[in-house]
Amino acid sequence: MTPDLNLRISPRxxxxxxxxxxxxxxxxxxxxxxxxxxxxxxxxxLGVSRPSLREALRSLEAERLIEIIPNRGPSxxxxxxxxxxxxxxxxxxxxVEAAGRCATLIPxxxxxxxxxxxxxxxxxxxxxxxxxxxxxxxxxxxIILGNCGNPILEEVHRGxxxxxxxxxxxxxxxxxxxxxxxxxMRDIYDAIAAGDEKAxxxxxKKHLHKAKTAAKQSMETAD
Amino acid sequence: MTPDLNLRISPRxxxxxxxxxxxxxxxxxxxxxxxxxxxxxxxxxLGVSRPSLREALRSLEAERLIEIIPNRGPSxxxxxxxxxxxxxxxxxxxxVEAAGRCATLIPxxxxxxxxxxxxxxxxxxxxxxxxxxxxxxxxxxxIILGNCGNPILEEVHRGxxxxxxxxxxxxxxxxxxxxxxxxxMRDIYDAIAAGDEKAxxxxxKKHLHKAKTAAKQSMETAD
DNA sequence: ATTGGAAGATGGTCTGACAATCTGGTTGAC
DNA sequence: GTCAACCAGATTGTCAGACCATCTTCCAAT
Numbered sequence: 001m002t003p004d005l006n007l008r009i010s011p012r013x014x015x016x017x018x019x020x021x022x023x024x025x026x027x028x029x030x031x032x033x034x035x036x037x038x039x040x041x042x043x044x045x046l047g048v049s050r051p052s053l054r055e056a057l058r059s060l061e062a063e064r065l066i067e068i069i070p071n072r073g074p075s076x077x078x079x080x081x082x083x084x085x086x087x088x089x090x091x092x093x094x095x096v097e098a099a100g101r102c103a104t105l106i107p108x109x110x111x112x113x114x115x116x117x118x119x120x121x122x123x124x125x126x127x128x129x130x131x132x133x134x135x136x137x138x139x140x141x142x143i144i145l146g147n148c149g150n151p152i153l154e155e156v157h158r159g160x161x162x163x164x165x166x167x168x169x170x171x172x173x174x175x176x177x178x179x180x181x182x183x184x185m186r187d188i189y190d191a192i193a194a195g196d197e198k199a200x201x202x203x204x205k206k207h208l209h210k211a212k213t214a215a216k217q218s219m220e221t222a223d
Numbered sequence: 224m225t226p227d228l229n230l231r232i233s234p235r236x237x238x239x240x241x242x243x244x245x246x247x248x249x250x251x252x253x254x255x256x257x258x259x260x261x262x263x264x265x266x267x268x269l270g271v272s273r274p275s276l277r278e279a280l281r282s283l284e285a286e287r288l289i290e291i292i293p294n295r296g297p298s299x300x301x302x303x304x305x306x307x308x309x310x311x312x313x314x315x316x317x318x319v320e321a322a323g324r325c326a327t328l329i330p331x332x333x334x335x336x337x338x339x340x341x342x343x344x345x346x347x348x349x350x351x352x353x354x355x356x357x358x359x360x361x362x363x364x365x366i367i368l369g370n371c372g373n374p375i376l377e378e379v380h381r382g383x384x385x386x387x388x389x390x391x392x393x394x395x396x397x398x399x400x401x402x403x404x405x406x407x408m409r410d411i412y413d414a415i416a417a418g419d420e421k422a423x424x425x426x427x428k429k430h431l432h433k434a435k436t437a438a439k440q441s442m443e444t445a446d
Numbered sequence: 447a448t449t450g451g452a453a454g455a456t457g458g459t460c461t462g463a464c465a466a467t468c469t470g471g472t473t474g475a476c
Numbered sequence: 477g478t479c480a481a482c483c484a485g486a487t488t489g490t491c492a493g494a495c496c497a498t499c500t501t502c503c504a505a506t
Contacts, residue, residue, distance in 0.1 A: 011293045011466095011467085011489095013293050013490090014489075014490070016293075038455090038456075038457095039457070040455095040456075040457095048490090049491045051489095051490070051491070051492095052489085052491080054274070054457095055278055055281045058278045058279075058285070059282070059284065059285045060285075062281070062283075062285030062286055063285055069233075070233055070236050070457085070458085070498090071234060071457060071497075072498090073457055083374070086373045086374055086375040086376070089373055089375070089376075090373065090379060093316055094313075097316055150312055150313065151306070152310050152312070152383070153312075153313055160379075234458095234497095236459090238458080261486090261488095262487075262488070263486095263487075263488095271459090272459065272461075273460090274458095275458085275459065275460080293467090293489085294466075294468060294488060294489075295467090295487085295488080296487065
C-alpha cells in the first residue's frame, strides 16, 4: 500500500485562488449577509476576468455560501433562525457520531494534536480575539472529524459549519460562552482520551445543545 | 403571513439546463466512471458555449459529481468501495433520523403520497426496468426526507444519494434485491403510518444495512 | 397618486484568441 | 533493441470585448 501518494502538485489556478479569497471574505464578514455582490466590482477588486470570477461564483453557489438569482446576480444569503436551527441539528447528528467513533479510532499522535488544539482554544478563550476563538474551536472539531474514520462525515460537516460561521462568531463573543464552551470541550476530550465512546457521544451532544442555545440568544439580542 | 409566495418565476438559464442535462447523463451512466469529459466535445453535444459549459462544470464539481484536475480537465470519479461505504454510513445516519422524525411529523396527505410511491415501487419491482426501480425508490425516500421537518437533512441526503446513484442501479438489478427491498420499505411505511418513531428508526436502519450489503455484493461480482 | 415608459445598470451568453500544460509518438544515441 | 530527449497535437486556463435580455429607478403624463 503506497502511503498517501499526495505528491501530485496541484497548480494553483486563478479560479481556485478566487474561490478561496471570496470564501474567506464571506467568513470574516467583509460581505454582510443580504448584500449583493456585483460582478464588475469583484473583478476589479480581485484583478481577475469575468469568466474566471463567474466560475468561482458557481462553486460558491453550489457550496451554498452565496445565492445566485437569475438576472439579479449573487448575494450573501441571510440565514433565518429556522435554517440555522436545521443546520445545528444536522451538525449534532454528525458530531455526536464522529466523537463516538473517534473515541475508539484515534491514534495516539492525533490525540496529542487534539490536546494541543484544546490548549490553543483555552488561550483564545481568555483573550478578546473572537476570531481566534472560532478558528481554534474549528481546529478542535476538525481533528475529531478527521479521525472518525469516515471522510464523508468530515466533508459534509465542513460544508455545514461554513454556512453558520457568521453565527459562530457572534455567539462566541457572548460573555461567558467561551468559558463554558471550554469546559464542554474538555469533557469531550477527556471522553475520547479515555476511549469511552458513550461518554464522548454524550459530551458532544451536550456541547452542541449549548452552542445552539447560545447562538439563539445571540440572534435574539442582535440589532 | 403571506403563504409561500413562490410565484417568482425563475427564468431557466442556459447554464441551469446544462447542469441538469449533465447531471442526468451522469446518473444514467452515459459517462462511465473514470472517463474524461472533454470540454469542446461537450460544447458541441450540448450546443452551448465554452464559458457556459465551464460554469456548469464548476457547479457539478462542487457537488462532487465530477472531479476537475488542473490542466487535465473534468472526469467522472470512480467511487472506491471505501468511499461508497462511508457514504452509506452517513446516509444511514440521516435516513434513520429522518424516518424517526417523519413518523411523528408527517401530515395525512403526505402519508397518502408515501403510500402511493410505495405502490409505484411495488410495480417497478415486478418489472425488469431497473431505472424505474431506482427512480421510484428515490421518490419514496424523497417524501420521507421532505417531511422530517429539516430541509438541511434533506439537502445533504440528496447530495449523497446522487453520488452513489451508480451503485444503486447495479444493486437494484440483483436477483431478489428488489423484492426484499420492497418488504423493508413496507416496514418503514407501516411504522411511519403508525406514528411509531422507534420502529421507524429501526426499520430504516435495517433497510440501509441490507442496501449496503447488496451494494457490496454487486461490487464484488462486477467485472 | 398611480401608471406608464425610458434610460442606465447589471447579468447571461457568445465569439475568438492566446498561453500554459499535458500527451503520445518519433527520433536519435547508446 | 532500448531508453531518453524532444517535438507536435490536443486540451485546458485565462482573458478581452461585445451583444442582448432583464431589472431597477426615475421621471413624466394622466
